[in-house]
Amino acid sequence: MVTELEKIVDEKRIVKSGDEDPFGNLGKCTVYPQTEEEISAILTYASKNGRKVFVEGSGTKKGFGGLLEKADILLSLSHCKGVVEYSAGDLTITVRPGTTIKEIGEYLAPFGQCLSVDPAWPEFATIGGVIAANSSGPKRLKYGSARDFVIGLRVVYPDGKVIRTGGKVVKNVAGYDMNKLFVGSMGTLGVISEVTVKLRPLPKYESLVLLSFSEKNLHEIRSFVIQLLDSMMEPVSLELVNPTLSNQLTGLEGYTLFIGLEGIEKSVLYQEMWIKEHQPKETELIILQQHEAKKIWSTFAKLAPNPLRIKEIDESNLEIGIKIGSKNIDVIELVEACHLMSLNKHVDVRVHGGIGHGITKAYVKGNTEAVLSYVRDIRSAGCNKGGYAIVEHAPYILRKHVNVWGDPPSYFSLLEGIKKAIDPNNVLNTQRFVGGL
Amino acid sequence: MFRKKRKVQGDETILSLARIVGDDYILYRKEDLIAYECDGLTLYKGMPKAVVFPKTTEEVSQIVNYLSNCNIPFIARGAGTGLSGGAIPFGGEVIISLVRMKKLLRIDYENRQAVIQPGFVNLKLTNSIAHKGYYYAPDPSSQYACTIGGNVAENAGGAHCLKYGVTTNHVLGLEVVLPNGDIVEIGEEGIADRPGYDLLGLLTGSEGTMGIVTKITVRILKNPEGKKTVLAYFDRIEDASYAVSDIISVGIVPAALEMMDKTAIEGVEAANFPVGHPKDLAALLLIEVDGITVGIEDEINEIVEVCRRRNVREVKVAKDEAERAKWWANRKTGFGAMGAISPDYLVQDGVIPRTKLPEVLAKINDISKKSGLRIANIFHAGDGNLHPLILFDAKKEGETERALAAGSECLRACAESGGSITGEHGVGIEKKEEMRFIFTDDEIEAQTNIRSVFNPHNLLNPGKIFPSPSRCAEIKQEIITNREPVIN
Numbered sequence: 019m020v021t022e023l024e025k026i027v028d029e030k031r032i033v034k035s036g037d038e039d040p041f042g043n044l045g046k047c048t049v050y051p052q053t054e055e056e057i058s059a060i061l062t063y064a065s066k067n068g069r070k071v072f073v074e075g076s077g078t079k080k081g082f083g084g085l086l087e088k089a090d091i092l093l094s095l096s097h098c099k100g101v102v103e104y105s106a107g108d109l110t111i112t113v114r115p116g117t118t119i120k121e122i123g124e125y126l127a128p129f130g131q132c133l134s135v136d137p138a139w140p141e142f143a144t145i146g147g148v149i150a151a152n153s154s155g156p157k158r159l160k161y162g163s164a165r166d167f168v169i170g171l172r173v174v175y176p177d178g179k180v181i182r183t184g185g186k187v188v189k190n191v192a193g194y195d196m197n198k199l200f201v202g203s204m205g206t207l208g209v210i211s212e213v214t215v216k217l218r219p220l221p222k223y224e225s226l227v228l229l230s231f232s233e234k235n236l237h238e239i240r241s242f243v244i245q246l247l248d249s250m251m252e253p254v255s256l257e258l259v260n261p262t263l264s265n266q267l268t269g270l271e272g273y274t275l276f277i278g279l280e281g282i283e284k285s286v287l288y289q290e291m292w293i294k295e296h297q298p299k300e301t302e303l304i305i306l307q308q309h310e311a312k313k314i315w316s317t318f319a320k321l322a323p324n325p326l327r328i329k330e331i332d333e334s335n336l337e338i339g340i341k342i343g344s345k346n347i348d349v350i351e352l353v354e355a356c357h358l359m360s361l362n363k364h365v366d367v368r369v370h371g372g373i374g375h376g377i378t379k380a381y382v383k384g385n386t387e388a389v390l391s392y393v394r395d396i397r398s399a400g401c402n403k404g405g406y407a408i409v410e411h412a413p414y415i416l417r418k419h420v421n422v423w424g425d426p427p428s429y430f431s432l433l434e435g436i437k438k439a440i441d442p443n444n445v446l447n448t449q450r451f452v453g454g455l
Numbered sequence: 456m457f458r459k460k461r462k463v464q465g466d467e468t469i470l471s472l473a474r475i476v477g478d479d480y481i482l483y484r485k486e487d488l489i490a491y492e493c494d495g496l497t498l499y500k501g502m503p504k505a506v507v508f509p510k511t512t513e514e515v516s517q518i519v520n521y522l523s524n525c526n527i528p529f530i531a532r533g534a535g536t537g538l539s540g541g542a543i544p545f546g547g548e549v550i551i552s553l554v555r556m557k558k559l560l561r562i563d564y565e566n567r568q569a570v571i572q573p574g575f576v577n578l579k580l581t582n583s584i585a586h587k588g589y590y591y592a593p594d595p596s597s598q599y600a601c602t603i604g605g606n607v608a609e610n611a612g613g614a615h616c617l618k619y620g621v622t623t624n625h626v627l628g629l630e631v632v633l634p635n636g637d638i639v640e641i642g643e644e645g646i647a648d649r650p651g652y653d654l655l656g657l658l659t660g661s662e663g664t665m666g667i668v669t670k671i672t673v674r675i676l677k678n679p680e681g682k683k684t685v686l687a688y689f690d691r692i693e694d695a696s697y698a699v700s701d702i703i704s705v706g707i708v709p710a711a712l713e714m715m716d717k718t719a720i721e722g723v724e725a726a727n728f729p730v731g732h733p734k735d736l737a738a739l740l741l742i743e744v745d746g747i748t749v750g751i752e753d754e755i756n757e758i759v760e761v762c763r764r765r766n767v768r769e770v771k772v773a774k775d776e777a778e779r780a781k782w783w784a785n786r787k788t789g790f791g792a793m794g795a796i797s798p799d800y801l802v803q804d805g806v807i808p809r810t811k812l813p814e815v816l817a818k819i820n821d822i823s824k825k826s827g828l829r830i831a832n833i834f835h836a837g838d839g840n841l842h843p844l845i846l847f848d849a850k851k852e853g854e855t856e857r858a859l860a861a862g863s864e865c866l867r868a869c870a871e872s873g874g875s876i877t878g879e880h881g882v883g884i885e886k887k888e889e890m891r892f893i894f895t896d897d898e899i900e901a902q903t904n905i906r907s908v909f910n911p912h913n914l915l916n917p918g919k920i921f922p923s924p925s926r927c928a929e930i931k932q933e934i935i936t937n938r939e940p941v942i943n
């Protein structure tokens with residue numbers, strides 16, 4: 019196989035590793051293509067010869083799904099990087115998939131523009147991976163998520179064919195919105211070889227208002243948030259953080275709201291005033307401006323356990339990441355439930371949930387037993403609210419014992435149909451996704 | 456529903472359908488069907504077999520189940536305002552009209568959601584929640600008539616989509632009847648990111664070819680604190696065009712950024728909502744900024760400054776809501792206004808990177824000269840979504856064909872500039888062939904393969920979106936080839 023691959027890419031870009039990794043999602047060898055032609059040639063080879071391929075950006079989500087430890091080929095996009103086309107007046111950029119979020123941010127900053135996403139580990143996370151895993155951060159409230167900012171993709175299909183979806187313009191309804199198929203598809207349908215996204219102007223000013231509520235005072239959070247959401251306020255984040263995480267990030271005890279404000283300085287200051295005027299009793303309020311705010315957000319982006327930094331798993335003290343989806347306001351109760359459950363389960367839990375977009379993340383540390391039982395309970399808490407819980411990060415051995423994606427949806431046959439239509443031979447990321455897709 | 460009780464008489468299909476919806480809710484006589492021969496695109500016409508008006512999701516499901524078992528093609532229809540012919544039959548289809556399913560089912564202000572039936576009219580949603588200070592963002596100019604079901608099918612846009620996004624960015628959940636009659640619920644309770652491929656995103660904008668939408672959960676938004684509207688008059692169309700990308704480049708994303716050229720201005724001023732724009736203008740921009748009031752002032756000043764640098768003749772801010780409303784009525788009735796200066800007009804809908812505005816507008820001008828037909832441009836400049844309106848007289852020999860050809864040429868110019876052939880009106884029947892301007896055969900096949908997952912026998916809205924087959928596999932799929940559209 020390696021000899022065949024060497025005909026496609028330079029031998030320096032093939033690593034014949036038999037490396038072990040506690041997170042799985044490995045390959046008998048890792049290939050680092052630099053161009054779309056190489057990606058296409060590799061997939062053509064793989065599909066013709068019945069080889070299985072796993073895809074990765076930089077591997078920050080190695081612990082996210084996947085029931086097989088190893089494929090024949092691990093296709094890494096981390097060498098396929100760079101800006102292809104940028105036009106400030108169009109507020110769009112086209113980049114290769116392995117470009118990291120941080121690199122794109124640095125490229126755009128001099129033009130006063132930025133990406134519309136704030137994912138974890140921007141210095142590692144690749145744009146291709148962020149799109150394939152549909153990652154988003156606290157600022158999703160204002161920014162939206164990958165499905166909102168991706169306007170065009172080039173995708174290499176499992177048989178090597180290159181398909182363009184969408185285009186390079188911000189508004190486009192020609193044919194089906196095929197972009198949506200690949201956002202969040204976890205690399206099970208095609209390899210993204212080029213990405214065009216909508217940008218946003220870099221905010222001229224930003225601040226972060228921390229509003230901390232005592233643990234006895236939880237109903238106050240709800241009434242404050244409802245009042246805020248019903249006002250003229252335009253926060254970019256409304257993230258509720260549990261006492262453990264609040265303490266770690268800010269030193270504040272209790273449940274803390276992270277209210278992000280961005281825009282023209284005047285309007286940011288005006289919104290700060292609103293919060294001060296409506297500050298509920300017995301709460302603590304801290305306002306962090308500009309780089310102080312940025313500093314907190316960049317620590318925030320490093321909360322998720324990063325497989326690139328974990329080489330060994332200690333079964334008596336391991337960490338997993340859970341994503342819970344619910345209605346916006348239910349986030350308050352779920353964050354509380356996540357916290358309270360940690361107290362009697364003997365696990366250490368850091369939780370944050372976005373009121374206003376309904377995504378809650380919990381990072382749970384403890385022994386295998388306790389962690390598994392925690393996932394079960396959180397999942398039923400989420401489901402009781404009509405939502406769902408998925409395990410976004412877990413070591414390979416654990417993934418066999420938790421149903422990472424939860425039960426498949428009632429319309430699973432449609433998902434299967436899509437997978438079959440695009441990847442009938444199961445070449446790509448087999449068993450990485452919901453229901454074993 | 457439209458006549459006094461009269462027993463339905465007809466073939467087995469008609470009788471069976473009548474049993475599902477009731478005798479009052481089916482049309483099948485030729486004279487009753489004429490209104491359903493076309494939608495907002497009147498250049499193509501086809502006679503449906505019948506029109507049924509179900510009241511519930513279960514009825515839709517039964518109808519679809521019956522028709523698919525009999526191998527009879529069918530089409531969903533909302534208000535019929537579509538401009539690309541998506542709801543036009545080729546002949547013999549059963550039209551399933553959703554207009555009786557028009558309830559507002561639930562509003563949940565805390566979670567910022569509204570649940571509606573597909574026949575609910577777009578503008579009524581904003582009207583129903585305005586008293587609480589909320590609104591529904593996608594605002595097609597046809598919003599007083601078009602249904603939200605139709606908006607979902609077309610992924611409709613509007614003037615205020617520059618800042619707030621189009622329909623797909625606001626749809627949180629859908630209940631859909633699949634072409635085999637199965638009812639599925641996607642994005643239950645409007646909760647984001649449910650595990651699985653993004654069917655919500657895929658169905659939105661699928662032009663009624665994957666499923667019939669029977670319930671929709673949408674996001675509603677809180678009104679911005681403040682709003683300011685600016686009107687800027689230019690003597691050179693290039694200056695207005697450059698001003699558009701300059702505004703974006705200085706870091707302002709206006710809520711709306713609309714443009715009209717000389718011919719368009721002549722039209723709107725001759726119609727029902729004149730503003731009194733000077734007659735000798737080359738172009739005007741209508742710009743709206745919204746958000747926190749204290750910030751808006753600065754943005755308006757910056758916009759005025761940008762316009763000045765681009766040699767604006769006059770730039771003014773609306774002094775009150777009445778003036779703002781007047782400017783918008785003038786803009787939003789712009790298509791219809793062409794009726795005041797031309798017997799017929801054809802609306803086109805290309806998209807270009809906004810920095811290419813000057814060169815593409817120049818090309819459209821050439822197309823106009825070559826075809827001998829006037830073309831008015833009235834469009835969403837902020838997102839580069841052009842609406843060339845080709846003015847013609849159908850009574851004059853050959854003008855219709857020339858108008859269609861000119862429209863197609865405009866789309867080619869958009870495609871060549873790196874853009875797209877449609878930004879919000881959809882492909883429908885009208886732009887099928889133009890799909891080839893932007894997609895390869897493989898790319899078209901990739902899309903029809905996905906259609907087959909949902910609509911394997913191609914009974915739901917057949918013959919739409921994709922160009923006539925160029926390969927055998929597709930030909931087998933395409934039903935009844937003699938149903939080519941007629942031009943009259």
Ligand SMILES: Cc1cc2nc3c(=O)[nH]c(=O)nc-3n(C[C@@H](O)[C@H](O)[C@H](O)COP(=O)(O)OP(=O)(O)OC[C@H]3O[C@@H](n4cnc5c(N)ncnc54)[C@H](O)[C@@H]3O)c2cc1C
Pocket residue numbers: 072073074075076077078079080081095115116136137138139142143144145146147148149150151152153154155204205206208209210211322323324325338339379410411447450
């Ligand atoms: C526990 C945990 C929690 C996290 N939580 C968050 C969070 O709350 N918010 C957030 O925004 N981010 C979060 N992230 C990180 C996230 O931003 C990832 O870093 C990013 O989404 C993936 O980037 P990557 O390049 O490392 O992807 P990888 O881990 O390499 O890949 C992710 C997935 O995408 C596929 N993929 C990668 N590239 C391509 C491509 N070009 N074409 C097709 N498929 C491809 C892979 O096969 C894989 O299925 C979290 C990460 C971890 C480990």
Ligand SMILES: Cc1cc2nc3c(=O)[nH]c(=O)nc-3n(C[C@H](O)[C@H](O)[C@H](O)COP(=O)(O)OP(=O)(O)OC[C@H]3O[C@@H](n4cnc5c(N)ncnc54)[C@H](O)[C@@H]3O)c2cc1C
Pocket residue numbers: 494495530531532533534535536537538540541542553573594595596597600601602603604605606607608609610611612613614662663664666667668669790791879880916
């Ligand atoms: C004067 C005028 C101005 C316009 N301005 C705009 C504008 O600014 N922006 C814009 O985007 N559009 C605009 N349009 C186009 C049109 O109004 C939109 O496309 C609208 O979304 C169509 O809605 P409808 O209810 O009339 O749908 P119809 O015309 O009845 O149907 C359109 C398509 O949707 C399908 N469909 C309808 N209902 C359903 C359903 N429940 N489930 C599945 N499929 C369904 C039909 O099969 C058809 O393919 C304008 C039209 C006119 C006449």
